Amino acid sequence: MFMALGERIGHVLRGAAIGVAEAVPGISGGTIALVTGVYERVIASAGHLVNAARYAASDVPRGRGWTRAGHQLRQAHWDVVIPLLIGMLPGLLIAAKTLEPLLTGYPEQTRGLFLGLVLASVLVPVSMVGKPWRRVEILALVVAAVAAFALTGLPQATLTPHPLVVLVAAAVAVCALVMPGVSGSFLLLTVGLYEPTITALNERDFGYLAIFATGMVIGLSLFVKLLQWLLEQHRRMTLAVMSGALLGSLRSLWPWQSDDRDLQAPGDNILTIAVLFLLGMAVVTAMVIAERRRLNRAARDLTEETYEISQVR
Structure with a gap:
């Protein structure tokens, strides 16, 4: 009990x-x-x-x-x-309550931390592909990275998000739950819906949240089975595309950029941002190492159990 x-x-x-x-x-x-x-x-x-x-x-x-x-x-x-x-x-x-003032008051430092988190998280789908990488998988990674780099360079919408946009974004973001290494909140960030969603959570904007929840239900209904099938039938290619999308999307997290997402040279707060960047990488790297150790322990236990069974027989 x-x-x-x-x-x-x-x-x-x-x-x-x-x-x-x-x-x-x-x-x-x-x-x-x-x-x-x-x-x-x-x-x-x-x-x-x-x-x-x-x-x-x-x-x-x-x-x-x-x-x-x-x-x-x-x-x-x-x-x-x-x-x-x-x-x-x-x-x-x-987390939402903690992050909103940081996003507003310290945008460059926050992006620096997120940049480290996302860069290290690329290790997850890359390592899941395994070795050796085939040419077609490398090509898929490059194409996905270029596409994501171009899409995340589009100016971020500053107007109140349209309900249909919220619906579709929520449907796509919820699918990140079935894809290790892909962050749903990062997908929202790249389309300009991260801060509105955080604000809606903190201010209990139930109208916005209802639309978002509806999108999540639609996403689960339409995409989960598809993503499960892709990971089962085309695992390496799917993971390669995911890796490229993550790499290309790093553009949107460059700390120094204009309101129109034009990249700028490093400016103020370089030391603080560098420390936060390294901290973000360290956090995700520690999680990846913990996962590998767990998998190794599970494999070792399975081997020992199989050996004991064979000895009894």
């Missing part, structure tokens, strides 16, 4: 860490889920929920009942998902 309670508390803390990560550009919630060992169960549960919604929409109106939808709901790892959700909300709100 105490072990089960401790495990649930651990999932709540993991959820809080994922919530904080989703608010910070550069740290992927998917990466945190990987590091803490809940990634596969979260993704599997998301797939079951999408299936349940699809079966309910097709079966219930035809009088076929909830049998197939209920079966999918029972397959979800609720013992993991519910504690994670309980922890994610306060983690997200606390």
